[in-house]
Amino acid sequence: MPIDRHSAQPLTVQIADDLKRRIDRDEFPVGTKFPSLRDLSRDYSVAELTVHAAVKDLQREGLLTSASGRGTFVSAKPSDSVADDPELLVSPESFAALRAEVADLRTRLEKLEGQGARVD
Structure with a gap:
């Protein structure tokens, strides 16, 4: 090495x-x-x-x-x-925003599932 x-x-x-x-x-x-x-x-x-x-x-x-x-x-x-495609790179701020949005969607989905709503 x-x-x-x-x-x-x-x-x-x-x-x-x-x-x-x-x-x-x-x-x-x-x-x-x-x-x-x-x-x-x-x-x-x-x-x-x-x-x-x-x-x-x-x-x-x-x-x-x-x-x-x-x-x-x-x-x-x-x-x-x-990393070879500059169009696909995400800034740390954008990545943090995406993570927050995914966390929010996860929370909303768990709430819907808890209410017995069917999510397909």
């Missing part, structure tokens, strides 16, 4: 770049479970927090998806990434 501890580039960025390369070369094929933070931190000889930051970057780029209780999965190759 090409990590240069003397580079001006942060370790997180180096690890994220290497993981992208490995995904692109099908070392981690789309649809498969991604290695654990513990395994990656051991492979790169860095703290889990460092690997966690790199993994979060890949999640933001749409390459990885986390499933609660199941793990993290490869969802796209770097060439297929949402």
Whole structure:
């Protein structure tokens, strides 16, 4: 794993770049479970927090998806990434607004279901 501890580039960025390369070369094929933070931190000889930051970057780029209780999965190759299409990028403010709207819709749906309304 090409990590240069003397580079001006942060370790997180180096690890994220290497993981992208490995995904692109099908070392981690789309649809498969991604290695654990513990395994990656051991492979790169860095703290889990460092690997966690790199993994979060890949999640933001749409390459990885986390499933609660199941793990993290490869969802796209770097060439297929949402981050490559500027029209699909969402600002943090817009993302927060979307999350709030989804939470509101969830609450309203739960209320309707609680009233016995049929929602198909």
